[in-house]
Amino acid sequence: MTVENASIRKDDTTTTSFIDEKQIESLLHDCQPTPTSVQRIIARSLSKQRLELDEVATLLNIEDPEQLDAVFTAARELKQSIYGNRIVLFAPLYIGNDCVNDCQYCGFRRSNREAQRVTLNQAEVRAEIEALERVGHKRLILVFGEHPRYSADFIADMTRLAYSVRQGPGGIRRVNINAAPLTVEDYRQVAAAGIGTYQVFQETYHRATYERYHPAGTKSNFNWRLHAHDRALEAGLEDVGIGVLFGLYEWRFEVMSLVAHAIHLEEKYKVGPHTISFPRFQAAQSVTAPDYMVCDEEFKRLVAVLRLAVPYTGLILTARESAAVRNEVIELGCSQIDAGSRLELGGYRQEAHDQNLEREQFQLGDDRSLEEVIMELLERNYCPSFCTACYRLGRTGEEFMKIAIPGSIQQFCTPNALLTLKEYLKNYATANTKSSGEEVLKTQLAKIADSRLQREIVNRLKRIELGERDLYF
Ligand code: SAM
Ligand code: SF4
Numbered sequence: 070m071t072v073e074n075a076s077i078r079k080d081d082t083t084t085t086s087f088i089d090e091k092q093i094e095s096l097l098h099d100c101q102p103t104p105t106s107v108q109r110i111i112a113r114s115l116s117k118q119r120l121e122l123d124e125v126a127t128l129l130n131i132e133d134p135e136q137l138d139a140v141f142t143a144a145r146e147l148k149q150s151i152y153g154n155r156i157v158l159f160a161p162l163y164i165g166n167d168c169v170n171d172c173q174y175c176g177f178r179r180s181n182r183e184a185q186r187v188t189l190n191q192a193e194v195r196a197e198i199e200a201l202e203r204v205g206h207k208r209l210i211l212v213f214g215e216h217p218r219y220s221a222d223f224i225a226d227m228t229r230l231a232y233s234v235r236q237g238p239g240g241i242r243r244v245n246i247n248a249a250p251l252t253v254e255d256y257r258q259v260a261a262a263g264i265g266t267y268q269v270f271q272e273t274y275h276r277a278t279y280e281r282y283h284p285a286g287t288k289s290n291f292n293w294r295l296h297a298h299d300r301a302l303e304a305g306l307e308d309v310g311i312g313v314l315f316g317l318y319e320w321r322f323e324v325m326s327l328v329a330h331a332i333h334l335e336e337k338y339k340v341g342p343h344t345i346s347f348p349r350f351q352a353a354q355s356v357t358a359p360d361y362m363v364c365d366e367e368f369k370r371l372v373a374v375l376r377l378a379v380p381y382t383g384l385i386l387t388a389r390e391s392a393a394v395r396n397e398v399i400e401l402g403c404s405q406i407d408a409g410s411r412l413e414l415g416g417y418r419q420e421a422h423d424q425n426l427e428r429e430q431f432q433l434g435d436d437r438s439l440e441e442v443i444m445e446l447l448e449r450n451y452c453p454s455f456c457t458a459c460y461r462l463g464r465t466g467e468e469f470m471k472i473a474i475p476g477s478i479q480q481f482c483t484p485n486a487l488l489t490l491k492e493y494l495k496n497y498a499t500a501n502t503k504s505s506g507e508e509v510l511k512t513q514l515a516k517i518a519d520s521r522l523q524r525e526i527v528n529r530l531k532r533i534e535l536g537e538r539d540l541y542f
Contacts, residue, residue, distance in 0.1 A: 086295055087333035088274045093122070093325045100126035107136045111143045114377040117151065119335070125328050128374045129321040137370070141401060144373035147380055148402040154452045154513065155486040157383075157405040158439070159208035159245070160201050163414050164189055164227055166430065168214035170286030172272070174314065176353035176430045177214050179286065183354055187414040188218065194227060195234055200417040202239030204409060204439050205497035207455035207489070209241050210268065212430075213248040215287060221255035224248055225262035232263065238496045238538060242457035245310075249287065250297030256304030265460050266343050269297040270312030274326030278318045282359075298334060298342070307466025308343035309334070310385070315371070316350030316359040324371050328378045340466045344383040344405065345375060351389050351431040365394055369401060376402025388435040395435055396449070409439030440502055443493070447505040452513050454486030455493060458541035484526050484542045487513055491533045 100123050110124045120128075131137050165188030166177040176184060189197065201209065211227055213219040224246060231244045245266040246259065259267070273279050276291055283289045298309040311330050313323040327345055335341040349368060350359055363371070375384060386395055386403040388410040395406065411417050412429040437445075443453045458481060459465060487510055494506040510530070517523040529540045 086292065088276075088295065088326050088329055090275065090322075093126075093322055093329065096123050096126040097129065097321055097325065100124075100130060102127045102131045102133070102136060104136070107131065107139060111139060111377065114380060115143055115147055115150075117147075117380045119331070119341070119380065120328070120378045122325060122328060122332070125325055125374060125378045126321075128377060129324060129370075140373050140377065141369070144376040144401045147376055148400065148404075151380055152402075152404045153483050153486075154450060155454045155456075155482055156399065156403070156446055156451050157208070157454045157456065157486075158206075158408050158442070159210055159243075159405060160206045160417075160439070161210045161212050161247075161387075161407055161410055161412070162194075162197055162201070162231075162417070163212045163412060163430070164194065165216070165219060166214045166414060167216040167218060168286075169217075170215050170288040171284055172288060173282045173284070174317070174350055174353065174356055174359055176356065181355055189414060191226075191230055193415060194230055197415065197417045198231055198234040198241060199236040201409075202234065202236035202241065205239070205455070205493050206409070206439065207239075207241060208243045208245070208265075208457060210245040210247055210266075210407075213246075215249035219248060221251055221258040224264075225259050228259065228262040228264050240539075242455075242539075243460055247310075250294050251300065253300045253304045256301045256306055260304055260306045264306070265457075266308040266310045267298075267301045267306050268310035268312065268344070268346065269294065270314060270346060270348070271295060271326075271330070272314040273317040274313065274323060274330070275318040282317055298330075299337070302334070302338045302340065302466075307340065308460070309340075310344035310346060311342045312346030312348065312385075314348050314350060315363045315368070316361055318361050320361065320363050320367055320371050324374055324378075327375065331379050331382065341379060342382055343465075344385050345379065346385045346387070347371065347375065348387055348389050351434065353429075353431040356431075365397075368394070369398060372398050372403065373401045388433050389431065391434040392437060392445070396445070399451070406442070408437070408442035410436070440498065443498070444502050444505060447502065447509050450509065450512070452483070452486045452509055453490055453493070454482070455489040456482060456485035456541065458485045461541070480522070481542050483513065483517065484522065484529075487526055488529055488533060488540050488542075491530050492538055495533060 106127055110127055114120055167186050168177045168179055171178045171180050209231055228244045231241050243265040246264050247268040250269050279291045301309050331341045349363055383404045384402050385405045386398055388407050412433055446453045490506055494503050
């Protein structure tokens with residue numbers, strides 16, 4: 070059996086894989102930018118082509134300020150042309166922090182005896198979701214430690230529970246998962262519960278570094294984790310999310326590896342990753358900072374290059390980052406952010422937000438409420454979106470790629486963003502947010518070139534005004 074086979078066994082320690090360290094390192098060494106090559110690569114990306122690894126290496130090697138500026142400008146332009154002003158909002162919900170692993174960077178690691186271990190029961194999860202629905206959330210990501218009690222059965226039950234909770238006009242319409250890699254059979258079980266995206270981050274694609282940071286537990290098996298998305302896709306899940314924890318190893322190597330991973334999935338399953346996440350290490354209980362911390366300037370560069378490299382993939386920017394960094398980085402190509410996030414287990418039900426590192430995986434950089442984030446997005450002329458239409462209409466996996474690759478996401482996404490924003494303004498917003506929101510709705514509506522589509526959106530906005538809910542294209 071080769072590691073290219075998704076059914077790789079847990080005890081397989083073969084070293085061949087689609088991450089070819091030597092190739093990545095030699096491309097990073099050899100592909101030096103020239104004004105012409107940078108121009109050509111940017112033009113290819115702006116025509117919505119996924120870039121090849123040599124092209125990504127060239128962009129990562131840019132040091133010239135003018136060429137860097139060209140990369141940032143192109144990333145902004147590509148974001149506008151594919152995603153428009155829309156930013157999708159979600160909230161993470163930590164279900165349990167028991168963990169058999171000992172990831173050296175994480176407050177939940179098993180050797181951290183100070184951590185308070187908590188697994189929410191069904192009533193507690195219900196109460197958390199009610200609190201999230203009361204402020205207007207529609208999309209959740211359920212987060213789990215790695216432990217036998219967080220079995221596929223357990224994840225599937227929590228997913229069904231999340232969909233069933235109804236608080237006032239609220240309801241969760243998409244439940245994504247961030248949890249340990251599963252077997253093909255287990256992925257089938259969670260797929261049957263109707264999950265959206267299954268996220269697993271490789272943390273670092275550099276094998277020796279990976280081994281150093283994951284000395285014990287199931288997660289110490291690099292290959293098992295590397296092929297998690299293959300197994301998920303083989304099990305019939307259509308949307309998978311990949312990611313790196315930036316800070317563990319050299320950021321350029323990790324960006325190359327993320328793109329290599331995307332190419333592998335695309336070539337093998339005709340479906341690239343639905344999302345890419347790029348968390349940066351944050352302080353956590355009794356954890357020392359890793360060796361390759363990424364500064365804000367490098368962070369901006371890596372996001373811009375990822376945007377240009379895989380135009381069709383959603384980029385997720387989390388509340389690990391401060392509001393100031395988020396404001397700057399969003400425009401370089403992010404399509405999803407979390408808002409109003411609480412990382413302490415059971416944190417959404419508490420009135421006051423009090424950072425408690427004993428129940429948190431790491432420290433949050435942005436602890437603004439959902440409405441505060443929405444207000445700021447509106448002031449900056451973004452269109453906050455709670456849209457879940459693609460997944461509910463079966464536009465996932467290969468179907469999603471068909472609309473995403475030519476960049477026709479806007480045909481559906483912008484109208485749906487407007488409808489879900491209108492619903493938010495009606496049900497949850499205070500007066501100031503409402504009036505800023507109505508302004509943004511007007512401006513965005515005026516930009517819709519297709520007059521038939523524009524009329525249909527106006528018609529649906531009126532229906533929402535009159536009390537209908539959950540309308541989408
Ligand atoms: N336990 C599962 C796992 O490890 O895949 C899933 C949940 S884990 C709680 C989610 C992600 O948090 C990890 O994949 C890692 O990238 C990130 N993380 C862990 N410690 C972190 C830290 N100190 N700062 C920022 N992100 C961190
Ligand atoms: Fe456990 Fe995940 Fe934290 Fe590792 S990152 S210690 S697997 S919760």
